[in-house]
Amino acid sequence: MPTTSETPQAMSLSPENIKQVAHLARLELPADRIGPYAEQLSNIMQLVDQLSNADTQGVTPMAHPLAMHQRLRPDAVTESDRREAFQAIAPEVDEGVYLVPKVIE
Amino acid sequence: MHTLSIKELSEGLRAKKFSSRELTAHFLGRIKAHDGALNSFITVTDERALKQADAADARLARGDAQLLTGIPLAQKDIFCTLGVKTSCASKMLDSFISPYDATIVQKLHLDAGMVMLGKCNMDEFAMGSSNETSWYGAVKNPWDTARVPGGSSGGSVAAVAAGLAPIATATDTGGSIRQPAALCGLTGIKPTYGRVSRYGMIAFASSLDQAGVVARSAEDAAHVLQAMSGFDPLDSTSVERPVDDLVGGLNDSIKGLKIGLPKEYFAEGLAPSSREKIEAAIKTLEGLGAIISEISLPNSPLSVPTYYVVAPAEASSNLARFDGVRYGHRAEGVKTLEQLYKKSRGEGFGAEVQRRIMIGTYVLSHGYYDAYYLQAQKVRKLIYEDFRRAFDSVDLVLGPTATDVAFPLGSKTDDPVAMYLNDIYTIAANLAGIPAMSLNCGFVDGPSTQLGTGPSTQLGTGLPVGLQLMGNFFSEAKLLNVAHQFQQVTDFHKQMPKAFS
Known part of the structure; x- marks a missing residue:
């Protein structure tokens, strides 16, 4: 990823870019998909590049269609403990905890 | 029974012409056949449906039934249903049995007493315009099974158009209710953002997603949308505002109603055969007293590029939760946590979902955020302002729903950009947050592969064309009123595909 905030030029993504983005998105891609993805994503970014022609000087970015603010609620317990129900659908659990491969050697 | 309206079904149940069990068994039989x-279905919940039907019959007998009690409905498989597989048409959630109900599931089934026939097929995580990205295979268009039904709510529309369900739920992030409704000849409505709860509806792009219905008529849609709508404390973007009466004003006259035709929606790109049907529909509305004028939504040509920044950005964030740890697909034989994430997501998501996650990750990444995401949110504001200006002078905006009739299966699957351009007329309403709907306004005599069998009063031929109506915030009742008035003087909505009549 570049570290400048300049407006990027008409975009074309290389297979290297795809590998980097896939890593950031935590996606393992088979080697034979990387080329087609590079081409397809380049085409999509070309479509998206039309946005750079829009005059948005002084425009406030849209935050919410109804200009609504995040609602607050009273700080009260409303949920019951449903750990068993949630863990019943987990791939691997043991004594109430979710299991994953060893993180620290 | 599968040609009766919601109102007729409700009256039939009360007059004991049929029980909810008989009605439910009839639709389950049609699904099977x-x-x-x-x-169109990923899961058919036969046993549960018959139990719900019996409970509805008991409620009808007790006299505490509501208008919708005992009427079957199909749920898009994006809504969480307690104890029932909720897959979002993804391998990622193939094993997911939801531990809770979406708010609309609670409202429609537990409160209103409707019967759930099953869970409808869709594009994977609602990403697609043809229902070809489903892990469970493509859905076929009942008007011509060699063509797509549209997407992402392709299963919902195919089921209702073929008479396998009287009505179905659907969701719309960039046109996923309206475009499939258009391609299958149905009436589909996406309400104002925040009108229907998103709690328990698997998130794609949270600032755009909105649930609604696909039905055979505006009147049917009004009854079910009424029961689905309303404030929900469990959805932080739900609007605290009473629900309007969507049914009471259906028969109001539309004399003097001001309808604007955005010139950008009638420019090059609209198929001449579809244009002809839409222009005829405009004449019909004029005959009912509507006042037609041309307007401009100058920024609408930028809605597709805006959407393909905003929606993937939100999707990449929403879909980060699928990590193979707490639920969903988990890859085998991995040694590290990072491998577990990467392999589970690499295996669990299909190509279109992966493309959108990567686009979203890319446009949000360091150095690109201002140029893409921030710029898109600014253009989104311009699109919103276009509509605000338009609604100063007109009551409703009318245009086509899609550029053409349903296209052949497989014709656009290798070209994401061509697929994205299907939603050129529908995306703006999501970006602005306004309600919009599609209704059938005629048929183009296409090469239909279906041959008629069995008796039916009205057999459709050709492929349906959709007319889109867009209204100001919370104008659902007005949209439905106009559609209903149109359907009082036309019979396009009453036609059924021959092979399924």
């Missing part, structure tokens, strides 16, 4: 050709 016809869905092999359509693939």
Whole structure:
């Protein structure tokens, strides 16, 4: 990823870019998909590049269609403990905890 | 029974012409007989449906039934249903049995007493315009099974158009209710953002997603949308505002109603055969007293590029939760946590979902955020302002729903950009947050592969064309009123595809 905030030029993504983005998105891609993805994503970014022609000087970015603010609620317990129900659908659990491969050697 | 309206079904149940069990069994039978050709359901919940029907019959007998009690409905498989597989048409959630109900599931089934026939097929995580990205295979268009039904709510529309369900829920992030409704000849409505709860509806792009219905008529849609709508404390973007009466004003006259035709929606790109049907529909509305004028939504040509920044950005964030740890697909034989994430997501998501996650990750990444995401949110504001200006002078905006009739299966699957351009007329309403709907306004005589069998009063031929109506915030009742008035003087909505009549 570049570290400048300049407006990027008409975009074309290389297979290297795809590998980097896939890593950031935590996606393992088979080697034979990387080329087609590079081409397809380049085409999509070309479509998206039309946005750079829009005059948005002084425009406030849209935050919410109804200009609504995040609602607050009273700080009260409303949920019951449903750990068993949630863990019943987990791939691997043991004594109430979710299991994953060893993180620290 | 599968040609009756919601109102007629409700009256039939009360007059004891049929029980909810008989009605439910009839639709389950039709699903069994016809869905092999359509693939519109991922899960059929027969046993549960019959139990719900019996409970509805008991409620009807007790006299505490509501208008919708005992009427069957199909749920898009994006809504969480307690104890029932909720897959979002993804391998990622193939094993997911939801531990809770979406708010609309609670409202429609537990409160209103509707019967759930099953869970409808869709594009994977609602990403697609043809229902070809489903892990469970493509859905076929009942009007021509060699063509797509549209997407992402392709299973919902195919099921209702073929008479396998009287009505179905659907969701719309960039046109996923309206475009499939158009391609299958149905009435579909996406309400104002925040009108229907998103709690328990698997998130794609949270600032755009909105639930609604696909039905055979505006009147049917009004009854079910009424029961789905309303404030929900469990959805932080739900609007605290009473629900309007969507049914009471259906018969109001539309004399003097001001309808604007955005010139950008009638520019090059609209198929001449579809244009002809839409222009005829405009004449019909004029005949009912509507006042037609041309307007401009100058920024609408930028809605597709805006959407393909905002929606993937939100999707990449929403879909980060699928990590193979707490639920969903988990890859085998991995040694590290990072491998577990990467392999589970690499295996669990299909190509279109992966493309959108990567686009979203890319446009949000360091150095690109201002140029893409921030710029898109600014253009989104311009699109919103276009509508605000338009609604100063007109009551409703009218245009086509899609550029053409349903296209052949497989014709656009290798070209994401061509697929994205299907939603050129529908995306703006999501970006602005306004309500919009599609209704059938005629048929183009296409090469229909279906041959008629069995008796039916009105047999459709050709492929349906959709007319889109867009209204100001919370104008659902007005949209439905106009659609209903149109359907009082036309019979396009009453036609059924021959092979499924």
